[in-house]
Each structure stands twice: as structure tokens, then as C-alpha cells.
Amino acid sequence: MSPSPSVQDNSANTLGISVLAAALKEAALAALVALGLFFFLIGIKTDQGPTGALVIMPRFEALAMIVGAVFTGSFLRALIAGNKSIMSRVELPAWIVPKLQWAGRFMGAAFLVFALALPFLFFNNRYVLDLGILVLTYVMLGWGLNIVVGLAGLLDLGYVAFYAVGAYSYALLAQNFGLSFWIGLPLAGILAAFWGVLLGFPVLRLRGDYLAIVTLGFGEIIRLVLLNWRDLTGGPNGISGIPRPSFFGLPFDESANGFAATFGLEFTPTHRLVFLFYLILALALVTNWVTLRLRRLPIGRAWEALREDEIACRALGINTTNTKLTAFAIGAMFGGFSGAFFATRQSFISPESFNFGESALVLAIVVLGGMGSQLGVAIAALAMIGGFELFRGFEQYRMLLFGATMVIIMIWRPRGLIATRTPSLLLAAGKAKSASSNRDGDGR
Amino acid sequence: MEYFVQQLINGITLGSIYGLIAIGYTMVYGIIGMINFAHGDIFMVGAFIALISFLTLVAIGLTAIPVALFIVLLIAMGLTALYGWTVERLAYRPLRHSFRLAPLISAIGMSIILQNYVQVAQSARVKPLPPLIEGTHVIIESDVFSVELSNIQIIVVLTTLALMIVFSWIVGKTRLGRDMRACEQDLKMASLLGVNIDRTISLTFVIGAALASVAGIMYLLYYGVIDFFIGFVAGVKAFTAAVLGGIGSLPGAMLGGLLIGLIETFWSAYFSIEYKDVAAFSILIVVLIFLPTGILGRPEVEKV
Numbered sequence: 001m002s003p004s005p006s007v008q009d010n011s012a013n014t015l016g017i018s019v020l021a022a023a024l025k026e027a028a029l030a031a032l033v034a035l036g037l038f039f040f041l042i043g044i045k046t047d048q049g050p051t052g053a054l055v056i057m058p059r060f061e062a063l064a065m066i067v068g069a070v071f072t073g074s075f076l077r078a079l080i081a082g083n084k085s086i087m088s089r090v091e092l093p094a095w096i097v098p099k100l101q102w103a104g105r106f107m108g109a110a111f112l113v114f115a116l117a118l119p120f121l122f123f124n125n126r127y128v129l130d131l132g133i134l135v136l137t138y139v140m141l142g143w144g145l146n147i148v149v150g151l152a153g154l155l156d157l158g159y160v161a162f163y164a165v166g167a168y169s170y171a172l173l174a175q176n177f178g179l180s181f182w183i184g185l186p187l188a189g190i191l192a193a194f195w196g197v198l199l200g201f202p203v204l205r206l207r208g209d210y211l212a213i214v215t216l217g218f219g220e221i222i223r224l225v226l227l228n229w230r231d232l233t234g235g236p237n238g239i240s241g242i243p244r245p246s247f248f249g250l251p252f253d254e255s256a257n258g259f260a261a262t263f264g265l266e267f268t269p270t271h272r273l274v275f276l277f278y279l280i281l282a283l284a285l286v287t288n289w290v291t292l293r294l295r296r297l298p299i300g301r302a303w304e305a306l307r308e309d310e311i312a313c314r315a316l317g318i319n320t321t322n323t324k325l326t327a328f329a330i331g332a333m334f335g336g337f338s339g340a341f342f343a344t345r346q347s348f349i350s351p352e353s354f355n356f357g358e359s360a361l362v363l364a365i366v367v368l369g370g371m372g373s374q375l376g377v378a379i380a381a382l383a384m385i386g387g388f389e390l391f392r393g394f395e396q397y398r399m400l401l402f403g404a405t406m407v408i409i410m411i412w413r414p415r416g417l418i419a420t421r422t423p424s425l426l427l428a429a430g431k432a433k434s435a436s437s438n439r440d441g442d443g444r
Numbered sequence: 445m446e447y448f449v450q451q452l453i454n455g456i457t458l459g460s461i462y463g464l465i466a467i468g469y470t471m472v473y474g475i476i477g478m479i480n481f482a483h484g485d486i487f488m489v490g491a492f493i494a495l496i497s498f499l500t501l502v503a504i505g506l507t508a509i510p511v512a513l514f515i516v517l518l519i520a521m522g523l524t525a526l527y528g529w530t531v532e533r534l535a536y537r538p539l540r541h542s543f544r545l546a547p548l549i550s551a552i553g554m555s556i557i558l559q560n561y562v563q564v565a566q567s568a569r570v571k572p573l574p575p576l577i578e579g580t581h582v583i584i585e586s587d588v589f590s591v592e593l594s595n596i597q598i599i600v601v602l603t604t605l606a607l608m609i610v611f612s613w614i615v616g617k618t619r620l621g622r623d624m625r626a627c628e629q630d631l632k633m634a635s636l637l638g639v640n641i642d643r644t645i646s647l648t649f650v651i652g653a654a655l656a657s658v659a660g661i662m663y664l665l666y667y668g669v670i671d672f673f674i675g676f677v678a679g680v681k682a683f684t685a686a687v688l689g690g691i692g693s694l695p696g697a698m699l700g701g702l703l704i705g706l707i708e709t710f711w712s713a714y715f716s717i718e719y720k721d722v723a724a725f726s727i728l729i730v731v732l733i734f735l736p737t738g739i740l741g742r743p744e745v746e747k748v
Contacts, residue, residue: 036526040496040519041489041565054571056499155545157552202733209479209548210732213683217725220680224725228718356676360556367549400560406553410546411538 019079027075034070038063108375115281119274129273133280133345135385137338140284142365142377144334147291149363150372151300152327153307154204155212157359158219161199162192162332164226164354166339171239171349172232181245185340192336193329200328204321219359227351238350245344247275276345283341287334288374294330303327304372357399364406370415446589451713452706457597457666459705460604464659465682466689466697467611468528468652474628474692475648476540481551482531483656484679485558490524490657491670492562495571509576513661520661521654528653529646531558537642555675562672570671573664600662607658608698611651615694620647628692677721681708684728690741699739 043063049055115136122128141163148156169191170184179187203214226233233239244252250259252272259275260267294300302323306313314320343349365384369376384402391398465487472480497519501512535554539547577596584591615621623644626634635641663678664670681704689700704724711723731738 033526033530036523037530040493040500040523041562044496044500046496046499046566046571048569052572053574054495054499056496056503153545155548203729206732206736209545210687210736212545212548213479213680213687214729214732217680217684217728221722221725224719224722357556360552363549363552396560396564399556400564403553403556403560407535407550407557410542410550410553411535414539414542414546 023075023078026078027071030074031067031071034067035063038066042066111375111378112285119277123270123274126270126273129270129277131386131389133273133277135382136277136280136284137342137345138362138365138381138385139378140280140287140338140341141335141362142369142381143284143287143291143374144331144338145362145366146369146372146374146377147294147303147334148327148331149366150370150377151291151295151307152303152324153371154324154327155209155363156215156328156331157212157356157363158199158215158217158222159331159335159362160354160356160359161215161219161222162196162335163339163342163358164222164351165192165195165332166336167343167349167354168226168233168239168339169336170340171242171343174243175239175241181243181340181344184344185337188340189333189336192339193333196329196332197325200325201321204324204328216356216359219354219356223351223354226354233351236350236352238348238352239343240348242343242347242349244272244347245275245279276341280338280341280345283337287337290330290334291374299323299326307372361402364402367406368409446584446586446591447713449584450589450591451709453591453593453597455706455709456702457600457705458709459685459702460601461659461662461666461701462678462682462685462704463698463701464604464607464655464662465678466685466701467694468656469683469686470689470691470693470697471624471648471652473686475624475645476536476547476627476631478536478547479551479683480536480649480652481548481679482535482554482558483652484675484677484682485555485562486524486527486531486653486675487656487660487663487678487682488670488672488675489527489558489562489660490520490653491660491664491674492566492571492672493523493657494520494661494664495573495670496566498573513576517658517661520657524657524660525650525654527558528649528656532646532649537645555679559672559675566672568672570669572669575668576665596665600666603658603662604698607655611655612694614651620644624648680728681724684724684731686738687728688731688735688738690738692742693738693740696738696740 043058043060045057045059046054047057115132118132119129122132141159145156145159148154148159166188169188170181173179173184173187174181199215199218203211206214227236229235246252247259250257250262252259252269252275254267255261258267259265259271265271295304302313302318305316305318306320306323310320313323342353346353361384365380366377368384369378369380387401388398391401465483468483468486469480472478472483494516498512498516501515506512506515531554535550536547539550575596577594577599580592580594582590583593613621615624623634623639624647626637626639627641627644631641634644660670663674682701685700685704686697687700688703689696689698704727707727708720708724712720715723
């Protein structure tokens, strides 16, 4: 006799029960781990008591909520995914890649048009203009760092040092020698590039992760020197009263030879804001243009080759030290430009603005955008800085969120959200290199 | 002279703490060749767990300080080890076959997460703890400057020594230590020979985190104040120590820790306290340039 339907039902049931049991077991384990992790740090809060000594207060509801959330989350995950790990990379479906590329071609132009039109659309909205300037500053920083990290594959954790060098160079030159912004800007860039060479020359022989730590150390050294060299930098008080930029010699003020009076416009402080917006937009676009051009030059090809395989590069006769050094110097130069812009926009700088968190933020933008992708970096800067604005009430949580973003992006899409890099060299009718064709990274 | 001896004592105490953290860096680097950027923050988490569990024990009526400290030690080691395990499981294991910079970026993300998680959960204010272990011994009497050795300094150095002995025994004599050394030499070959690589790497993180938590407890007892940011600077210095001593080498980590502690203390004592961190970071750069294999390290062969 054939097995009766009831027997089949039974086996299906036991299968279902065993899956359920396994999921329950896994969830219980996860919850137990979470309980251990969070018991003291979340379950109990320390606070300054009336006498100044610490007192503790239980906060078990929060603990219970988190442990419960971990239990539910891991139970659902185990039920849905079974044994499949969520820790695997997420691939975009194949049909969407060409569409994204098609969209990407227009997206860049669309963003540019939107950026150009923004000051007219929001002329009376200081907040939007300020935010736009901020986002563009990070876009520029991201593109600058992208040369070092994305193209040359050198992890630079001290990028903010060059930003600081640029900002302080311009501020000190303007205050001590009365140089205007338009002379200070290139000088700041050159000085930052000089520092890039100075730092890069001895350390670029190091392996990737050693290099990262050394650049981190360098960034901290610059910050600590700025903080402690009181005679020159004003120490923690910083430098204030940094001159604002002028429009080809016309200051943005109410005087008779100011910008507004010369062009017969009614004076409003927004003019300066709009000018700053276009200034940083122009600087960022120059960064982008230079990067795109450099990628077609032998030096740019050498950078990308270096990122893919250093040993092969050396075997082919590329001078790796010089190649890395140029990437470092050019990246540093753009960092210096944005630093000078930052100084003139804020008109006040202090070492506070140049801590490791800033380096990490710019790095996160580059990583999230897909190392090497220009459009990706711009979108990531918009998402990150704009996202920060959305989370304004939750300042504390935003750093938490972007730390998590860095980890998750590395696990799910290590080549960044927009990992479709336009290849700089096409053999036949080119197929863009997508994340899937280079899944194991740098060819090591 | 008396001043010098006093600084020597202070430097050795500080160096022991750095050495304990440095072991975590050097072990992880030795086995999977990655810089565990979050290790400094694991140390910080360990110090926080110790502080809060101590306060909890006092609150529930355990006032015998030696007993309380012993229980705190066990709790902090256990729970911090759990942090080390979780971090490896979540942020590093999935990336083991990814491209070279991926684990490092993930580790930086993890470090940011841990720092801000503690800041959110326990606020950004500094956490003071009144001195628990008091008493000092005057070693050299002098009218100008008396050299003192405090009980806490003795405890720090003795604990470090004891842990070093236990740890050297684990690495040198046990099955786990043999597996770890095998993984260090060749991960793939070790797995072919039946070493459970995942388990070994996990245990490496667990041990490293447990040692870091001991360093955290001693930091808490020695300085009496912690905040969520102590892990960053201490982490970089301990990493410097690991590199200075030769990354991958355990005695090297301890030696490097002592050297960094001494250099930092003498620098603060004789030059300027403001630039002590600059001194530590500069040493890192100088060592990496001129002595990339460290004092006790082996030269690294680059394989294609």
C-alpha cells in the first residue's frame, strides 16, 4: 500500500516542528548573548549622585526591550532564511544593472542641473542653502579622498589632516599677511599637497593596513599640534575673524563699492551665501573633472592598476612609490582646497573641527558610495549629510548609525551601494564592471 | 635620581596596561593578518562593565572590596570576552575572504559603534570611582623627593605578570595554543590538517578581549576615572606597542608596551605633558619606517 496522506502530513509536521524548534533555539541563544552583552551597559545606568559619587539606577525595561527585539529578530530570520546566512552579499538582480547605468548617465546631469538651480529655487531659504554648502563640502572631500582610497587603493585615515592644513594655512596667511581668499586658496592647496608628500614619502612603502594606522597617527599629530601650539594657532580657542571671500574684489557688504551696490541690487546677506554655494560647487566640479581626466592619463591607469595588484605593478615596471605619492599629494591638495573654503565660510576654525570622527565620516562617504565611483560618492554625501539633518533630534544616534552602515556595507556590498564603476579603458563595446564581476575584490 | 626612579615605576605600571591591550592586537594580527581597530574600544567596554558591575555589587550589599573586585574581574572578563566574540562573529567573519581593506573598514565601523553605543547608554560624562586600593610604600626617603610605590601599582604589575605566565602557557603548551600557532603559520594548511579555524579565531578574539578587560579594570583602578573615549588613544598606543615589539610576537607585545609606557612617562616628566600623545604617535611612525618588523618580529615575506 502506498503511504497514506496522514503519514505524509505527519512527516511534514515534524519537519515544521524541527524548523520551529531550531529557530527557537537559535533565537534563545541570540537573546542570551544579547542579555550578557547589554546587562550592565544598558540594564544599569550610572549617574552623578548628589554627593558627586556615582549612583546606579536599573533600567531593565530598556534591557528587556532590546533583548526581546534580538529574540524576535533572530527568530524571524531563522524561520525565513533557514540555514542561509544573512551575512552573504546582496547582489542586484541582473536586469537592473543596465537600467541603473542608463539612469546613472542622466543622474549626474540631473544632479548638476538641480545644484545649479538650487540657489534660485531656495533663494530665501538660508537653511537649505547652508545645508547645500555643507553637502557640497563633503562631496568635494569625498571626491578628494576617492583619489587616494578609491583609485589608488590606499586607505587614508588621516585625510582630515590635509583639510586642517588647508584651513589653517588660509586662516594664518590671511591674518598674518593679509592675503585674499583667491591667493590663499591655491596656496592652501599647495601647502596641503606639500604635507601630503612630506607624510607620504617615508610611509608609502608600508603595507595597506600599516599605512592606515600611520595616516591615523599623522592626523592626530596635526590636531594635537594645532591644539597645543598656542602662539601660532590660538590653541583650543582657534582662529576667528577669517576674511570672507570677495566677488572679484567686490565685498559682500552694504558699502557703496560692495557687490550689491555695484550690480544695482538690493543688499541681502543671501548674496554671499549663494556665492559660497556656487564657489564650492565649482571647486567640487573641478575636483571631479580633474579626477576624471587623470584617470585617462598613464598616472591614473597606474593608480587603478596599483589598487588591483601592487606586485603585478612592480613587475611591470611601475614606480609604486611615486605613483602612490602623486595620489596622496593630489588627494591632499583637494583636501587643502576644501579646508580653505571651510575656513572662509565659517570665518572661525578650531582644532575641534578636525578630529578623527571627521576623517571617518569622509571615509564612510567614500566607502558607502562605492570606492572609485564619482556619482556614488556624491549620492552618499547627500544621503549621509542629509540623513544627519533628518536625525537632528537624535544627534547621539547618528554616529552609531553610520558606524553600523560601514559594517553593513562592507558585509553586503563591499564595493559600495553603487558599485558600477565606469571602466577607464574599454576594449570593445564596453561592458561596465559591476560588483558581481569583481566579487573578490582587489585581486590579491 | 629619585625623580627618575619614580618615573620608572610609573612608566612600568602604565606599560603593563598597554602591554595587556597590545597582546590582543598582536594575536589577531598574527592569525588573520588584520588590525582589529575596535580592540581599543573593547578595552573601554571592559572598563565600563567593571565599573558598573562593581557599583552593582556594592549596591546589593557586598562591601568586602577584595571579594567584590575578584567577582568584578570574573564578570568583566567573561562579558568583555562575549563582546570580542560577537564583534568577530558579526563584523569580521563574513569578511574573511573579502578584499584586503574590507575587514579594516568594518573594524573602524565597529569601533565607532562601540564608542557611541557606550556614549548613548552611559552618557558622555566622565565616570569617577573613588580609590579602592589605598596605601603606598616609601622606597627611597629623601628631603626633596621621596619615591613611592603604591599598592595599586604592585597589583597592576603582578596581575600583568601572572596573566602573561598563564597566557604563555596557553599558547605554548595547550591544544588551543598549538592550533593558534598553526593558524598563524598557514591558515589554509591548518584547516586541511583538521584545525577548526573558525573556533580558533573566535577563541583568539575571546582571549584578547578578556585580557583587554583586565587592562580596563586596572586602568579604572589606577586612574579612577573613565569615559567612552579612553579606548581610542589607548588603542592606538597599544597598537604602537605591538608594532614596536614586533607584531605577531607575544613577548614583543609586552616589551613594546613597557617601552611605550616608559617613553610616554619620561616624555611627560622631562619634556612636556601636552605633547605626550604626539610622542607616542611619532614613535609609531618612526618605528614603522625604520623597523617595520619591530624588535622581536620576524620579517614578513610578501606572497603573490
